[in-house]
Amino acid sequence: MPQLDLETISRRFGAVTALDGVSLSLRPGEVHALMGENGAGKSTLIRVLAGLDRPDEGRIMLGGEEIPPGQPAAMREAGLRFIHQELHAVKGLSVAENMHLDHPYPRRAGLVNWGALNAAASEALARLGLETIDPRAPMTDLGPGDQMLVRIASTLIADGDRPAWLYVMDEPTAALTSGESERLFTVIGQLIGQGGGVLYVSHRMPEVLRLADRVTVLRDGRHVSTRPLSETGEARIIEEMTGRDLSALFPPRRSDATPGEVVLRVEQLSAGPLEEATFELRAGEVLGVAGIAGSGRGALLRALVGEQSRSDGTVTLDGRTLNGGPKQAWRGGMAYVPRERRSEGLMLRRAIFENVALPHLSGLARLRYFLDHRRQRRVARDLGGQVQLKAASITQACEELSGGNQQKVLFARALAGAPKVLLLDEPTRGVDIGARSELYRLIRELSDAGLAVVMASSDLPELLGLSDRIAIMRDGRLSEFVEAEGLTEAELLSRFYHLSKEEQAA
Structure with missing residues (x-):
C-alpha cells in the first residue's frame, strides 16, 4: 500500500482554530503515535481522517491521488478503519453478527447464510490468532479486551471495499486490564507484520515508547515535530507537548x-x-x-x-x-477517587455541580430535607477554581468534559467535605x-x-x-x-x- 499524506490541514470552528496547517504521513508497516494534550487537535485530526469533518484548507493524498474530504465512505474505500476506546456492542447479537454490522450479511436464496457468516467471522479472528473466541457466543459475554480485539478482527472481513490497511486507534487501552492490553499489543504487531499501519493515540507514555516507530506531537492545533522513536524520548515528547521540562x-x-x-x-x-x-x-x-x-x-x-x-x-x-x-x-x-471515573465515579449526563455535591447532600441541604442548588453551585464553583477545572460552566454535563476535567470533578467532590x-x-x-x-x-x-x-x-x-x-x-x-x-x-x-x-x- 502507498502511504497516506495529510497536507497542511486546517480546520476552524468559528473564531477557534482547531488545526493550523498540520501535515502528517502514515505508512504501512509502522506504528505512528500521535501525541498532544487535550485541545491540541488530535480529535479534530481524527475526525478529518474519518471524513466526519471537512478541512477548511489542505488535502488528503493516497499514493499521489487526492481523497475527497468530508466523505466517510471515501475514507473507508481508501482502507482506513477506526478503533475507539468506547465499544458499542449490540446486546443480543453474537460475536459474528456484531462483526458484520459494517459489512453486508452473506445470503443464500434471499435469507441470511448463517454458516457463511460464522465462517467469515472465524476466518477473520484466526488471522489475528483469536481462535479461542467463539463467533457464535453472545458479544456481551466477552470482556472489554476481547471486544476490542473482535472489533479489530471485524475490519478484516472482505466486503468488496479496499482491504483495511490503516488502523486509527484512539485510546484503545483506556478500559482494558494489563493482560487485555498485552493481547492488543500482540495483535498490533500482527497487523504491522501483515503490512498494515497504525495511527496510535494514547496518553500512556510507556505504551507509546513500546509500540511506536515514529511520534508526531501537536500543540495548540499546530504540528510541533515528527521524529523516529530513536531520535526522541519521554522527556522530549513531554516538553514538546507542554512547553515544560519533565523535571518540573x-x-x-x-x-x-x-x-x-x-x-x-x-x-x-x-x-x-x-x-x-x-x-x-x-x-x-x-x-x-x-x-x-x-x-x-x-x-x-x-x-x-x-x-x-x-x-x-x-x-x-x-x-x-x-x-x-x-x-x-x-x-x-475520608474521601475516595475511584479508578474508573466513567463507570464508578460520575453521573455523566448530570451537571458538574450535581456530581460534586453527590456524597455531601445532607450537609448541603436546607432544613435537612431540601436540596440547596444555589449552595451546591457555589461549592462546585469554588472547588472548580481550586482544581483548575476547565468547563463552560458548572451546569455543564460531565460527559461533555475531557478526561482530565472529568477527573478534576472527582477531586473537587473529594475535597468538598474537607x-x-x-x-x-x-x-x-x-x-x-x-x-x-x-x-x-x-x-x-x-x-x-x-x-x-x-x-x-x-x-x-x-x-x-x-x-x-x-x-x-x-x-x-x-x-x-x-x-x-x-x-x-x-x-x-x-x-x-x-x-x-x-x-x-x-
Whole structure:
C-alpha cells in the first residue's frame, strides 16, 4: 500500500482554530503515535481522517491521488478503519453478527447464510490468532479486551471495499486490564507484520515508547515535530507537548512541610482479597501503594472506604473507629477517587455541580430535607477554581468534559467535605500530561497543607515523584514499606517480584 499524506490541514470552528496547517504521513508497516494534550487537535485530526469533518484548507493524498474530504465512505474505500476506546456492542447479537454490522450479511436464496457468516467471522479472528473466541457466543459475554480485539478482527472481513490497511486507534487501552492490553499489543504487531499501519493515540507514555516507530506531537492545533522513536524520548515528547521540562512535572514538597500526627490507623484489616493490612498514616504524608496487577492495590482502598466488606480488622480515623460503609467513611473525614471515573465515579449526563455535591447532600441541604442548588453551585464553583477545572460552566454535563476535567470533578467532590484522608486509585489514569501536571500540583499542595493521602498507582514515576513512603503489595498483603527518596524505578519494580530481606529472614 502507498502511504497516506495529510497536507497542511486546517480546520476552524468559528473564531477557534482547531488545526493550523498540520501535515502528517502514515505508512504501512509502522506504528505512528500521535501525541498532544487535550485541545491540541488530535480529535479534530481524527475526525478529518474519518471524513466526519471537512478541512477548511489542505488535502488528503493516497499514493499521489487526492481523497475527497468530508466523505466517510471515501475514507473507508481508501482502507482506513477506526478503533475507539468506547465499544458499542449490540446486546443480543453474537460475536459474528456484531462483526458484520459494517459489512453486508452473506445470503443464500434471499435469507441470511448463517454458516457463511460464522465462517467469515472465524476466518477473520484466526488471522489475528483469536481462535479461542467463539463467533457464535453472545458479544456481551466477552470482556472489554476481547471486544476490542473482535472489533479489530471485524475490519478484516472482505466486503468488496479496499482491504483495511490503516488502523486509527484512539485510546484503545483506556478500559482494558494489563493482560487485555498485552493481547492488543500482540495483535498490533500482527497487523504491522501483515503490512498494515497504525495511527496510535494514547496518553500512556510507556505504551507509546513500546509500540511506536515514529511520534508526531501537536500543540495548540499546530504540528510541533515528527521524529523516529530513536531520535526522541519521554522527556522530549513531554516538553514538546507542554512547553515544560519533565523535571518540573512533580512539584517538590514545601521546605517547611513535615508530616504531623497519626490520623489513620489500620490494624489487621482483611476484606475480599486483602489480608491483614496494618499501617499508620500521618497528616501531610503521601503513602504510595504499589504492586503488580492483581496484587490488591485497589482492594486496599476499597476496604478503607468501606466499599469492600471487611472480614476482620479495624480502621481508626482521627481517633474514631469506622465500622460502617462508605457513608460513614465520607462523613468521618475520608474521601475516595475511584479508578474508573466513567463507570464508578460520575453521573455523566448530570451537571458538574450535581456530581460534586453527590456524597455531601445532607450537609448541603436546607432544613435537612431540601436540596440547596444555589449552595451546591457555589461549592462546585469554588472547588472548580481550586482544581483548575476547565468547563463552560458548572451546569455543564460531565460527559461533555475531557478526561482530565472529568477527573478534576472527582477531586473537587473529594475535597468538598474537607477530608482528613484522601484515597486515590490511579489518580491520573487516562488524562493528558497537562492535566496530569495540574493534578500532581494539587496533590502536593494538599499534602503540604496537612491532608493525608493514600495513592494506589501502576505508574512508577508517579509513585516515586509524589510519595513519601511506598507500600509494596503482593498477593493481597502489604509485604513491606520503603522510603521513596532515592529509590529508582528498577529498584521499586524488583520489589514487586522479590521478597524483602525481612521476608527472606522469616
